[in-house]
Amino acid sequence: MTDPTTEIVEQCRVLYEDLSFTAVKQWKERTGGRAVGFMPVYAPRELIHAAGMLPVGIMGGGENLEIIKGDAYFQSYICHIPRSTIELGVTGRLDCLDGMLFPAICDVIRNLSGMWQMLFKDKLVRYLDFPQEFTAGIGGAFYRHELEGLLQQLSALSKVTVTPERLRQSIALYNENRRVIAKLYDTRAKTPEKVPTYELYLVMRASNVLPVEEHTALVERYLAAAAKRDRKPLDNARVVVTGAFCEQPPIALIRALEASGCYVVDDDWVLGARYLLGDVKLGDDPLTELANAYLGDTVETASRYEPRRKKGAFLIDSVKKYGAEGVVFCAPSFCDPALLERPMLVEALNKAGVPHTSFNYAENTSQYHVFKEQTGTFADSIKLWGAA
Amino acid sequence: MLLQKKMIAGHFDRLANTAKTGEKAVYTFVPGNLNELIWAFDLLPVHPEINALQSAMRKQSGDYVLEAEKAGHSEDVCTYVKSDIGMMRKGNIGPTGQRLPEPSLLLLSYTGCFTFMKWFELLKQEYNCPVVMLHVPYQADGRITPEMRKYVVKQLKEVVIPKLEEISGKKYDEDKLRAMLASSARSEDDLVAVWDAAKQKPSPIDAYFGGVYYIGPIFTAFRGTKECESYYRTLRAEVEQRAKQGLGPVTPDGKVHQEKYRLVVEGPPNWTSFREFWEMFYAEGAVCVSSTYTRVGGLYEQGFRHDPEHPLESLADYCMGCYTNRNLPSRVDLIAKQIEDFQADGFVVNSIKSCNSFSAGQLLMMKEIEKRTGRAGGFIESDLVDPRYFSAANIKNRLESYFQMLEARS
Structure with a gap:
């Protein structure tokens, strides 16, 4: 009998592997609209959508892109995602994008925005400066102004006037998308045998190139199909994977992790799609509502200052919520945010008695045995002794 | 050069004597620092980058970096941070051989360097002391807009200055x-x-x-x-x-x-x-x-x-x-x-x-x-x-x- 998810996963795999962004080109041809790319972690896609354009998540070139020109732009000690992104840009693969947004996440992505300004002078290039001060009157006011400026630029690019009503409609669609993604994550945590992580990952990656309405429908179809699976749970260790919020791990690494005896029950890849934890309110001033949502109920991640809670509290909450037995720190080499964050999270986990293991990867890593052995041993130690 | 060396040595002496004088130290970063504001509250500024580079010039930073790496800090990240963490773990003895005071406040002036934020988050865990964040927007379009200025001034007025008043016990004196x-x-x-x-x-x-x-x-x-x-x-x-x-x-x-x-x-x-x-x-x-x-x-x-x-x-x-x-x-x-x-x-x-x-x-x-x-x-x-x-x-x-x-x- 054919696995009920096969067709959907295959569709997502094709989208994931297509470094020519055919889906984006087809959307443009179909609608006559424009497309705007954004880098990790989070971008307010609602604004792009409301301006009648397609938001396109750009997460580097992954394991399938041969870097020919990109390495000449970066020193060896800089992570891999900017070099593959430059490779995509200078080889014309991103010509289908009419603009690029660079969210404030680290110095490398910040400076990449300047490189883009120099290399692609005819495109819209915008650095998104998120507030690190989280009161409505200070950080909120600043961020609302940033959003307003961005919306003006997007609107000028698409020649679509964005009314509050139009923006509210976009927000409503993304709220729906976030809800269905939350359901996907909850379902995986409850029944990981039915929702393998590599499939979940591909479904999430599809959100980078599909219109939000189509992605929401795709997730719903996937959930319905996965529910039909008749699989028994394995005696795997339940783990949370953290540190992969920007440069993404190769899909084969995710599979190796699962094959080593781990059920991933939470992760932080493609994090922008679920950065806001609740619905954005559909109030009178949708820009203020988007700003308030950013200030309030979001994930905690390394690029965001957390003045209120102890470091690691969010990770420990996730461990508890999803019934995880351990944490796998899985970060890209030379990723300042993830690697500087790691010792603080390790300390928090140690205090909470949560076992953990760590490794680094690059998006084009091609040897997985070491990772598999490491996470396999970690899973075994959890299962055999209850702690690593 | 001699005058400059004398000034820096004098400042380290002053920092070493805070236990006797009762003066309080505010750690902050060099780029875009608020030195005048810190002094206006009679607090002593300490710049961790300066400690790190001074330690390096005195051939001490290598050991500090290794100490931090032994404690789990990645080889891939900023060595200023690791030198500082290593120095602290080895007793917080500053480059002049005198003990540095613990911070009464970490003034996180977040200017031009992402690592600054992580650095003070790490120090916050080590010292368990208050932190005040001053988020400084990036000149992404090569200019300072009125909104950017307003944002920083608001933070100074409503967040930073009240915190400095609290730590120093003194009122803000604009004159x-x-x-x-x-x-x-x-x-x-x-x-x-x-x-x-x-x-x-x-x-x-x-x-x-x-x-x-x-x-x-x-x-x-x-x-x-x-x-x-x-x-x-x-x-x-x-x-x-x-x-x-x-x-x-x-x-x-x-x-x-x-x-x-x-x-x-x-x-x-x-x-x-x-x-x-x-x-x-x-x-x-x-x-x-x-x-x-x-x-x-x-x-x-x-x-x-x-x-x-x-x-x-x-x-x-x-x-x-x-x-x-x-x-x-x-x-x-x-x-x-x-x-x-x-x-x-x-x-x-x-x-x-x-x-x-x-x-x-x-x-x-x-x-x-x-x-x-x-x-x-x-x-x-x-x-x-x-x-x-x-x-x-x-x-x-x-x-x-x-x-x-x-x-x-x-």
Whole structure:
């Protein structure tokens, strides 16, 4: 009998592997609209959508892109995602994008925005400066102004006037998308045998190139199909994977992790799609509502200052919520945010008695045995002794 | 140089004696620092980058970095951070051999460097002390907008100043701050005159290796103080006198007798082998006539001065104006202008492994600067305070080849 998810996963795999962004080109041809790319972690896609354009998540070139020109732009000690992104840009693969947004996440992505300004002078290039001060009157006011400026630029690019009503409609669609993604994550945590992580990952990656309405429908179809699976749970260790919020791990690494005896029950890849934890309110001033949502109920991640809670509290909450037995720190080499964050999270986990293991990867890593052995041993130690 | 060393030693003495004097220390970062504001509350500024680089110059940072790595810090990340963490774990003995006080406050002025945020988050865990965040927006479009200024001023008024009042137990005294800002502006005038002196041939100063001594007081704990003013008055007089006499820069091995190549340098220096690194330049007659590292604490030659008439707005502009808070096209403009203004024969990029804020994008910047100025760029790699990443032979080789190329072009 054919696995009920096969067709959907295959569709997502094709989208994931297509470094020519055919889906984006087809959307443009179909609608006559424009497309705007954004880098990790989070971008307010609602604004792009409301301006009648397609938001396109750009997460580097992954394991399938041969870097020919990109390495000449970066020193060896800089992570891999900017070099593959430059490779995509200078080889014309991103010509289908009419603009690029660079969210404030680290110095490398910040400076990449300047490189883009120099290399692609005819495109819209915008650095998104998120507030690190989280009161409505200070950080909120600043961020609302940033959003307003961005919306003006997007609107000028698409020649679509964005009314509050139009923006509210976009927000409503993304709220729906976030809800269905939350359901996907909850379902995986409850029944990981039915929702393998590599499939979940591909479904999430599809959100980078599909219109939000189509992605929401795709997730719903996937959930319905996965529910039909008749699989028994394995005696795997339940783990949370953290540190992969920007440069993404190769899909084969995710599979190796699962094959080593781990059920991933939470992760932080493609994090922008679920950065806001609740619905954005559909109030009178949708820009203020988007700003308030950013200030309030979001994930905690390394690029965001957390003045209120102890470091690691969010990770420990996730461990508890999803019934995880351990944490796998899985970060890209030379990723300042993830690697500087790691010792603080390790300390928090140690205090909470949560076992953990760590490794680094690059998006084009091609040897997985070491990772598999490491996470396999970690899973075994959890299962055999209850702690690593 | 002697005066400057004396000032820094005096400050470390003062820090070492806080247990007796009851003075409180505020840790903060160099770029875009709020030195005058900290002093206005009679608090003592401590700059962890300065501790790290001073430790490196005294050959102590290697052990500190290893100590931090043993404690789980990645090999891949900033060595300033690891030197600081290692120093703290080994008893927080500062570069002068005296114990540094624990911070009463971590003033996280988040300017031009993402790592600053992680650094103070790490210190917060170590010291368990309060942190106040001042988020400084990036000049992504090469300018400061009124909204950006408003955001920083609001944070100063509503978050930073109340916290400083709480820690110091003193009320905010704007007149005291104004007086210090006026003093800062006078020192800034003198520093600009020192930089301008390098436009002369031969240059009376080395504006990179010598330059790091010249920026010491104004970028760290002294800006806004009488001592600082006096230092820059003296420095300016000395440099102008040397210029009048047609003298070249002074190096650790004496005077540079022949200025063979005039260079602009992009990027911070290596601190662990600072003297050896400098020698590679002056031994070949290469004089650095301008540099970007000496602008991390402010681009005064573009006209910025701390302004007592608009104290908080001026602090906000200062924070946003530092070199690494400017976008790459602005950095290219600045270097190209320095090359023209200082009649440089070429420029060298010292690419620092630890510092992505500086380093990411430098190769493209180089290309663009070469295209725009027609002057050749040289490229070397090292690190701030990790001695493992200073490969003298490689750097010397590259520099020698570069100088040969300049020679061939002349």
